[in-house]
Amino acid sequence: MPFKPLSVAAILDKLEAFYGAQEPCWPVEPYAFLIWWHCGYPASDATCTRGWNALNKEVGIEPRQILKATQAKLTQALKTGGMVPEVRAMRLQQIAERVENEFGGDLRNALVGRIEDVRKKFKKFPGIADPGVDRVFLFGKVTPVAAVASNCPHVLVRIQLGLERESYGVTYGEAQTLIEAGVPKQFHPRMRAYLLMKEHGQTLCKRSKPKCGECPISAHCAYFAGKDRGRSRPR
Structure with missing residues (x-):
């Protein structure tokens, strides 16, 4: 042909x-996506969703809920999402701590200013490179990038x-x-x-x-x- x-x-x-x-089968709100992304490993729609569902049920996803939970409880909740749940639990607390301390508990406060600066802020979160930032920007309706x-x-x-x-x-x-x-x-x-x-x-x-x-x-x-x-x- x-x-x-x-x-x-x-x-x-x-x-x-x-x-x-x-x-999309993932949460599109920027903060929720950052949490969802670390709910599974190797990261895939299926593994992340399994871990996300367990985290919502057993802990919650808000920054203060994640910071209040013990590492053991977070690790247990994330086991359904695949490998290295203890590492992913640590990363969730790093994300939650940064959102609380730098952005007043609301990641939307990071979405102001020049888009180049906003990108730099997001890339400081663990496990998020340019493709992940593009995805956050597009589906979170920050800016219609070519993700x-x-x-x-x-x-x-x-x-x-x-x-x-x-x-x-x-x-x-x-x-x-x-x-x-x-x-x-x-x-x-x-x-x-x-x-x-x-x-x-x-x-x-x-x-x-x-x-x-x-x-x-x-x-x-x-x-x-x-x-x-x-x-x-x-x-």
Whole structure:
């Protein structure tokens, strides 16, 4: 089948027709997301949600509730979320302590000022790098950045450009550039793009052994066309 490139908007429409409309399964409020992110390890929607549910039931998620709880109680609550619960318990208390001491118990107080400064504040929290900050900013409706799922930056790059780079940072940057150019700078369209690319990357367009034969847009994918021709992008 000949390669027929599509716009990012058309790609998203095809993915939504295939997977259906997507909704985030994580809390979108910035503070709640920081807590949810440390509720599971290795971090995934499933592990984080299991730990999050247990933490809500056994301790609570507010800063003072987390600071009041013993390390043992926090660790026990987080065990359902996977490995190293004692490390994650420590990190939750670090987050809660910082929110209490620096932001008066309300992380919304950190969301004022230049966006570059707000980003620096968030990156001081444990385990949060630029992709995580982008996710917080987009779904927390801080600013409609071109966020990309941290474990799926290759998806749109493959479809549009042919092959992801060896450097994660370069691939992530290329994915952001494609979103910036192809998706309106508004919250809903960019959330939709994030969620659909995430679903596609986790279901079919996997980092290793992608299921191209089942993909609804293989005829429009530069990566698939390159496989057929035995060529790949220069690195």
